[in-house]
Amino acid sequence: MVGDQIKCSYLDFYTQNSDWKERTVDDNYETINFQNGSTIRIWYNCQASNFAPHWHTALEIIMPVENYYDAVSSNKKYHILPGEILILPPGEIHYLIAPDYGKRFIFQFDISNITKLKGFAGLQSLLSSSLHITNTSYPQIYEDVLQLLMQMRNEYFGTNEYRELVIYSLLLNLFVTLGRNRLNNINLFPNVRIYKQKEYMQKFNTVINYIDAHYREELSLDDIADFSGFSKYHFTRLFKQYTDSTFYDYLSFKRIKAAETLLAQPNLSITEIALSTGFSSISTFNRIFKQQKNCTPSEYRSFCNHN
Structure with a gap:
């Protein structure tokens, strides 16, 4: 896997500051390599490696920035282009197929405490399957979701205090954005005043x-x-x-x-x-x-x- 890192086409800020390490998968279960007692992991991935079917308890978000990236989840294949976003819910078996070259950000979060918050139950149906967020599929909120993820990335790679608190606050904002978009675009109770x-x-x-x-x-x-x-x-x-x-x-x-x-x-x-x-x-x-x-x-x- 070290050779994959050397193959990165150039070393920019995120490559130099990424704390990426080889993914640990045992019998299809991936142990997330959270760092320094954190429950958040974001890395700049430019490895041309595929990952066989696996699962983990963390929420995963994939955001390509150069070339495509493919993921298969629940028998559905997602072809993710630069600027697009794929959200993989916890516990979802999936596998990842990388092109010969490319770069993408991988976000992983432990959301076990978030799911216990009052009101989160109303969002459960959103996490019953993967979400492929594009400018076409989610036109009203695409830019908002993209900006929230970029803010998380900048906080993670920055040196500001309380960065983990800030990142979780942004993640909560992302969930609320998705939830409100669902409520605003679906007439949940069509026969109710x-x-x-x-x-x-x-x-x-x-x-x-x-x-x-x-x-x-x-x-x-x-x-x-x-x-x-x-x-x-x-x-x-x-x-x-x-x-x-x-x-x-x-x-x-x-x-x-x-x-x-x-x-x-x-x-x-x-x-x-x-x-x-x-x-x-x-x-x-x-x-x-x-x-x-x-x-x-x-x-x-x-x-x-x-x-």
């Missing part, structure tokens, strides 16, 4: 926060509908409109996301992980995991090539 829309959004944020706090327990549609104050019929319809997912699909998504993190701990058995994340049986866990991730929990833990 305008003055009721905000009330419904707040109510369903509360519902999602409740599910996120109790997903390990036995939750039923009747229970959550009662908690929301809606009839089961209206709750089912409104929940689908708000999250673009059924209640049981969202509950399964939440449980599988929790299981992804636990699968990185080799001391836990698959059965222990299934029961601790709310599944009633190992067979149900295996079936739903396979549906969502295209591989079994054991394959996810060791090797999964999305066949």
Whole structure:
């Protein structure tokens, strides 16, 4: 891998100051090389190396600045051009294909604490799959997202105090920008009067926060509908409109996301992980995991090539 660094076409500020080190992947699980107790990693990557299918608990953002970069996630290939942005959610198995030459910034963040913030539950659906942000796909917010990432990069490579706090504040701003863009461009409750829309959004944020706090327990549609104050019929319809997912699909998504993190701990058995994340049986866990991730929990833990 050292030879790849030497092949960089020129040494500019970011190349000279990058703290890039070889990526550490063991049985398809990547250990993020955060530096000096940080939970943020940004590096200027000009290596012409491919990375086989792998996953990690960090959020990853890829931003090419010279030549393209390819990524495959959930059986979908993303051809990322300079100036475009790809956001890979935590736990997503993906692989990266580099051209013979090129440069790109790679951002990695531990967002485990951010996801616990009140209101973040409303953004969960945005992180259910990768986001390819371009001037065409996100015209209203593309420039804002690009500027936020450039500010993060400048802070990371700068010498200012509190740079990690600043970077996380910018990352929160990025999430809010994505969330508000979704709310502004989708009529979440088309049959609800305008003055009721905000009330419904707040109510369903509360519902999602409740599910996120109790997903390990036995939750039923009747229970959550009662908690929301809606009839089961209206709750089912409104929940689908708000999250673009059924209640049981969202509950399964939440449980599988929790299981992804636990699968990185080799001391836990698959059965222990299934029961601790709310599944009633190992067979149900295996079936739903396979549906969502295209591989079994054991394959996810060791090797999964999305066949």
